Amino acid sequence: MEENKLIEILDVSKDYNGHPALQNVSMHVRCGEIVGLVGENGAGKSTLLKIIMGVEALSGGSMLIRGEPYRPQSPREANTKGVGMVFQEQSLITNLTVGQNIFFGEEKYFSRFGIVNYKEMYEEAEQALCAVDVTNISPRKYVRNINFAARQMVEIAKVVNQANGCKHDNAVVLLDEPTSVLNDAEVEQLFVQMRKLAASGHAVIFVSHRLDEVLRITERIYVFKDAKNAGEFVTADTTETMLYNAMVGHSTTSEYYYTDLQRDPAEETVLEVKELSLFGLFKDVSFQLRKGEILGFCGVIGSGKEELCYALCGDLKPTAGQICLKGSPVNLRSPAVARRTGILMIPQERNIEGVIGKLSINDNINASNLQKLSKFGILSLKKLAVQAQDWIERLRIKATSGKEAVEQLSGGNMQKVVFARMLASECDVVLLNHPTRGVDVGAKNEIYRLIREMAQAGRSIILLGDTLDECIEMSNRVLVMMDGKIAGEFDAPVGHKPGNLDVIQCMM
C-alpha cells in the first residue's frame, strides 16, 4: 500500500509574518485517486496548493513524492517532478495563442537554431487538446479571443500535457476551483477528463466550493478549517451536512465577540441602497442600514460582496441603482466624495490599501481629516499631533511615538492606526472590509470591542467578516450574497444567532 501513495504531505505548516496560514497539515493522495479539498475562504486550501506547486516555501514539515523527499523551489521544478496545477486565477497569457500557452517555457523542444517551428508546435498542441477531448478550439487562436470556459479547458490540456510529458508515469494534477467559471455541460466535460486522468494512474487534487461536485467526483475528502486539517472523509459515506459541520465547527464564545455589548439599532434609516448593480459583478442589491446597526455580509469570494463594498465607498462606479444617505440620494464619484458625505471604508489589504507605510503614525491617522484640521488650507501641526496622540492613547496603539513610521508596527497595531483614521474622520457609515484579516487573536479581540463601541456611539457599520463566525456573531443582521445577488437575510439578535449551516447553505 505504501508505495501506492503518490504524494504525501507531512505536518506541513506555513505562516505569513507570524500569522498561521497552515498548521501541521497532513494528507496523502494515491495513484489513480481523486481527492477533494474543501474549507472556508482562508482555511488554507490555496496555500497548501501553492506550497505543493513551489510558489510558496513551507515553514515547517515535509513532503514526499513517490516516496522521495520533495521540496520544489519553483513551479518549474514542480513540473519536472510531475506536478501541475490549474490556478484559481487564470494563468494563461492572453496575448499569446492557445498553442504558445500550452508549450509556454518549452519552446526549445520545437526550435532549431533558436527559430521556433510553429507548425510542429501547433500540431502537438492540437494533439494535447485532443487528449482532453477538446476539438473545437484551434491552437492558433489567441487566448484573449476565446471564452473563460474554453480557457479553462486549455489550462487543463496544458497541465495534462505536462503530466503526460514528464518522465514519471504518474503525475499529480492540482485543480483550484476549476468549475467556478464553467457551466453544467462544461463541468461534465471536466469531470470526464478528471476520471480519465485518474484511470491512467495520475492523482488529482480537486478544490471546490461546490460541495455537491466534490461529493460526486472524489473518492476521499479532506476538510480544512482555520489553517488546520479538520477531518478526512471517505466520500461514499459522507453527506453535505457532515462536510458543512466539519468546515464550520464550533469553537466560539459570545465573550470573544462581546455579544453582551450588542444593542438593537435605532429606527432611523441611515443608508438605503436601491437595486444597485455593477455589470458583471453584482445585480439589483437593495438593503437598508439603520443607525447603530452592524450589518454583516457573507458570501464566498466572487459573490460580489467585495465589489459592493468598493462601490459603496466610491471606489467603483455602479452601473445602475441608487444610494441614499439619510433620505437623500448621493452620487459617490470618488472615495473623497464618499468621505465628505460620511461613508468611509477600512480596506481589505492593509499594507496595499490601508496604511501609508513609509509615513508616520500621525500622518496616517490624520490622512482622512486634514481639511477639518485646517483653516484656508493651512494646517496646525500642533493640532495634528495632539489629535493623533489622543487616538494613539485611546486605541492603545503600541508605538514609541506618533512619529514612528507605520511600517514598523505589527499587523494589529497597523490596523488600529487605520481604525483611528476612520474614527477621526467622524464618518457615520463605516464599511469594514475584513477588519481582522491577518491580525493576531489579542488584537482581533480589541478590534471587536472597538466595533461594538462604534455601533453604540451611533455609527452604522457594514461588516465583511474574515470568517463566518465573526460575521454572524458581530452583526445585528446578516445578508448573504451569492453570484452577485442577495440570496438570503438573517436576523441575528443576541441569543438567537442564525446557525452557520443555514447561512452557508445560502452561500453555495
Next chain:
Amino acid sequence: MRQTTGETKKINRHAVKAFLEATAGAWALVALILLFYSMNGAFLNQFNIRNLFNNMATLLIMCCGATLLRIIGSLDLSMGAVCSVANVIFVSTLASLGAASYLVAIGFGMLAGFMLGFLHTKLKIPSFIASLGFMNIWQSVALLIVKTPFSIKKAQQVFIEWGKIRFGVIDLPTIFSIVLLGVFALFLTYTVAGRSMDLIGCNERAARLAGVKTDRYKILAFTITGVTSALCGILLAIRLRSCDPAVGLPYTLLAYAAVFLIGGHGNVLKTLLGVGIVTVIDNGMTIIGVDAFWSRIIFGSLIIVSMILTMDRGGRKAIVK
C-alpha cells in the same frame, strides 16, 4: 570593561556611518568645490561665485516644481520646453503689454501644467508619455513664436531692471529663488495640499481610499510645475536680456539630475543640495575647460548612477508612473 568599550566603539562607528550617509550629498558638494578650485583658482573668484548663484537660481526654481512631481511619483519631460515658450512669450509681449507680460508667461505655464495633469489623471495617460508629447509640441510652439534669438529693447528694459539689483555676490533673482524654495518647504509641511501630495506619493491607493482627493492634488502638482518652469523661462530672459526659443532645452535634464541625485523620499533640502551639485559640476566643467559636448554625458550618467545607488527595488513602488 573591555566589552563596554567595544560596544561604545561599535555604536560610535554606527552613528558615524549613519551621519556620513545622511550628509553624503553635502560632502560631495564640498569635495566637488574643492576639486574644481584646486584645478582652477578662478572657480572661486568673486565673478564666478556670482555666476554660480545665478545659474543656481534658474535651475532651483524649475526644481521646486520637479520636487513636487517627484514626491507624487510622476515625471514631466516638457518642463524645459514650457520654459522656452514662457521665455519667448515674455520677451515678445513685453513691448505691447509691459509688466502684464509676466502674467501672460506665468499663465501659459499654468495652462500647460494643468493640461498635462488633466491628461495624466483623468485620461490615465502615463505622465512620461503625455509629457514627451507636450515637450515636442511646446518646442515647436516656441520656434513658431520666435524664429531666432533677439535682445530686449532699451525701452522695455525698465521692466526687467529689478534683476540687476544685487547684494554683494548675490543677485535679487537668486534671493527670489531661495525664498520660493522656502515657500515650497512650508507648503509641503503646513498645507492640506502639501501633506496630501506626500500621502499620494507614498501610497496612492491607500490615500485614495482614505478619502484624499488624489486627482485634484496631482493636477495641482503639475500646474505648479508648469508655473515654476515658466518662472525659470522669465528669469532666463531677465538675466540674458534676450529671448531664445531653445533656452530651456538643457534644463529638463539638469532638473532631473538635481532632483533625483539624492535618493529616498523627495524633500526641498535634498533638492537644494542636488541643484548645488549639478550647478557646480556644470559650471566647474566650463571653468576647467571641458568640452561642452561632454555635459550631457555627465548629467545623463549622473541620473543613471544616482538611480542605481538609491533606487528602492521593492518591486511595486516604481518611481515614475
